Structure formats: C-alpha cells, structure tokens
Amino acid sequence: MQLIFKLGKNPLLSIAEIYSLMQSKDIEFNTIKANNNIFFIKLKKPIYPDILIKILGGVIEIFRVDEIISYTDAKRVKPQFKVNIDDLTFAYGMIVAKQDIKDFEKKEIEKPYVEGKNGMVPSKLAKIMVNLAIGKNTTTIYDPYCGTGSILIEALLQGYKVIGTDINPDVVTGCKENLKWVSKEYGIENRSEVFINNASSLAEQLVRMKENIAISTEPFLGKSWTKPVQKNVRNKKIIANVDKLIISSIRSTSKILKKNERLVIMIPSFKTKHDIIYLKAREMEFGNLRKITIIPEDLIFNDKKLGKVESFLYYREKAIVRREIFIFEKF
Numbered sequence: 001m002q003l004i005f006k007l008g009k010n011p012l013l014s015i016a017e018i019y020s021l022m023q024s025k026d027i028e029f030n031t032i033k034a035n036n037n038i039f040f041i042k043l044k045k046p047i048y049p050d051i052l053i054k055i056l057g058g059v060i061e062i063f064r065v066d067e068i069i070s071y072t073d074a075k076r077v078k079p080q081f082k083v084n085i086d087d088l089t090f091a092y093g094m095i096v097a098k099q100d101i102k103d104f105e106k107k108e109i110e111k112p113y114v115e116g117k118n119g120m121v122p123s124k125l126a127k128i129m130v131n132l133a134i135g136k137n138t139t140t141i142y143d144p145y146c147g148t149g150s151i152l153i154e155a156l157l158q159g160y161k162v163i164g165t166d167i168n169p170d171v172v173t174g175c176k177e178n179l180k181w182v183s184k185e186y187g188i189e190n191r192s193e194v195f196i197n198n199a200s201s202l203a204e205q206l207v208r209m210k211e212n213i214a215i216s217t218e219p220f221l222g223k224s225w226t227k228p229v230q231k232n233v234r235n236k237k238i239i240a241n242v243d244k245l246i247i248s249s250i251r252s253t254s255k256i257l258k259k260n261e262r263l264v265i266m267i268p269s270f271k272t273k274h275d276i277i278y279l280k281a282r283e284m285e286f287g288n289l290r291k292i293t294i295i296p297e298d299l300i301f302n303d304k305k306l307g308k309v310e311s312f313l314y315y316r317e318k319a320i321v322r323r324e325i326f327i328f329e330k331f
C-alpha cells in the first residue's frame with residue numbers, strides 16, 4: 001500500500017508526528033519522497049487511512065497511490081486524481097481521507113471552559129503533542145500545566161488515560177469540566193485525574209505511579225504577550241521566572257518516567273522589536289534525559305539529506321511567543 005500524506009504548515013513537524021505514531025503502533029514503512037508538501041511512503045501492511053487521519057494533527061489529506069505516471073500521461077488526468085512527485089512524474093490515485101476541520105473547531109469553541117488569558121493549544125497541535133510523546137507501551141498522558149486540557153482532550157480521545165495538574169484551582173475545575181464534556185460528546189470513558197499542583201515539584205500522587213506515562217505539555221508563558229517584548233526590568237524578570245519554572249518542572253516531572261519514556265515540551269522564545277529572547281532551558285542538559293531526533297537524519301527532504309533535527313518551531317508570523325517543541329527521552 002502506497003500513501004501520500006499532504007502536510008500541514010509545519011512539514012517537518014508533520015513528518016516527525018507520522019514517524020512517532022507509526023513507531024508506537026509498530027507500523028513499518030519505507031519513504032519514497034519527502035518535501036515541504038508531501039510525505040510519500042510504502043507500507044509493509046495495509047492500514048486504514050480514515051482512522052489514521054483522525055489521529056494525526058499535521059496531515060491535511062491522505063492520498064492512495066495506485067500507479068506512478070509520467071508528466072505527459074498526467075495531462076489527461078483530473079487534478080483530484082493526481083499528485084505531483086517531481087518534474088517528470090505524478091502519482092495517480094485518489095484522496096482517501098481528509099482532516100475534519102469542523103471537529104477541530106468544535107473542540108476549540110464548544111468546550112465549556114475556555115481560558116483566553118493563558119492562551120490555548122489549538123487541537124491540531126494538541127494531537128501532534130500527543131503523537132510525539134507516545135511509545136509502544138504508553139498507557140497514560142500527563143500534562144503538568146494542563147490549562148483548559150487541550151492536550152489531555154486529544155489524548156483521551158485516542159484512548160489514553162490522562163492526568164492533568166495545574167497551579168490554578170479554577171483552571172483545574174475548568175479542565176475537569178472539559179474532559180467530562182468530551183467524554184459525553186464523543187461517547188468515551190472519562191479516564192482522567194486532574195488536581196492542583198505546582199509543576200516545580202512532583203505531586204505526591206504521582207511519585208509511586210506504576211503506569212507507563214508520557215509527558216506532553218505547554219508550560220506557563222509568564223503572561224499574555226500581545227506586543228513585541230520590551231527588554232525592561234519587569235519583562236526580563238517575568239521571562240527569567242518562566243525559564244526557572246520550566247527547568248525545575250522538567251527536572252521534577254521527568255522523575256516519573258521510566259527508560260525510553262518521553263517528555264515533550266514547547267519551550268517558548270519571545271520576539272522583541274529587533275531580535276528574539278531565548279530561554280536557558282532550550283540549551284540545557286537534564287541528567288538522565290536526552291533530546292531525541294525522531295526523523296532519521298539520512299532522510300532526503302526537499303532533495304537534500306535532512307541531517308539532525310532536534311526541535312520544531314511552531315508559530316505564526318505575527319505571534320510574539322514562538323513555540324519550539326523539544327522531545328526528551330529518559331535513558
């Protein structure tokens with residue numbers, strides 16, 4: 001079975017998501033072509049694209065390839081039945097699954113508790129954050145800064161048990177409400193625990209946990225940033241505190257991870273008028289965690305060897321806070 005994934009706005013992130021998900025489900029494949037628009041693979045065993053598209057956040061469409069045809073033959077084929085591979089060839093086939101945009105919007109807009117002030121992880125990104133974190137044995141997803149529960153909602157929908165903690169009691173109540181709403185709306189069991197905790201230390205309830213956990217989170221950003229950051233004393237202090245909290249929470253929460261289990265975190269950087277403020281957390285080493293590269297370094301991407309990709313930037317041009325996703329694994 002040959003499939004082409006049409007990639008979202010962050011192609012490398014979408015490809016990393018596919019690799020991680022396939023590895024976690026033991027699905028083997030060979031890559032035929034990878035570039036900014038498509039990820040073309042040959043699978044050893046057939047899979048259901050309609051199920052796959054519901055799990056993935058970074059794939060817009062899945063196209064089933066029946067045949068490779070020449071540029072000349074492709075001229076007679078309607079646009080919906082072909083995908084351009086390179087200057088000389090096209091894939092002939094059909095779209096077999098499409099991303100359900102309405103479902104993303106439903107979760108973002110209709111969930112009962114929305115906390116605008118702290119920013120919300122869009123559903124697409126939340127799905128990606130789950131898929132980057134999971135391994136073959138993962139049973140539980142933990143978000144130590146759970147907020148409204150965007151990441152936990154996607155994890156629950158994928159069948160994982162979810163644990164969320166947050167320092168703010170109102171947010172904890174809201175997140176519980178959201179998870180209850182999802183379980184009712186989608187007819188799934190609400191296997192969740194949400195409670196108050198400061199992410200700088202590991203909650204008592206989690207210390208002796210035996211489950212196979214993956215941590216996936218967007219940490220606290222200090223405040224809501226609407227204008228380019230001015231480098232004044234106040235802002236420098238806020239950003240230094242964000243940095244400290246991220247470092248201490250990576251150290252504390254990763255204590256629950258066993259060998260090969262992952263912690264996926266969005267480390268923010270902040271745009272000023274002329275440059276970007278990066279956090280120390282971005283460069284740090286954390287004891288028995290190592291940053292991993294999910295995409296093979298020898299992948300040919302845009303006709304060149306890709307090399308080492310250790311983080312993925314996810315941001316809109318106008319955004320002040322840039323989210324950079326790092327994947328750590330316990331060793």
Ligand SMILES: C[S@@+](CC[C@H](N)C(=O)[O-])C[C@H]1O[C@@H](n2cnc3c(N)ncnc32)[C@H](O)[C@@H]1O
Pocket residue numbers: 118119120121144145146147148149150151165166167168171197198199200217218219220221245
């Ligand atoms: C950026 S939001 C997380 C967004 C969340 N992923 C979502 O999609 O809704 C950060 C959250 O961190 C919480 N927070 C702030 N300081 C914290 C701390 N020290 N420990 C745990 N949570 C904290 C805030 O209450 C807020 O809900």
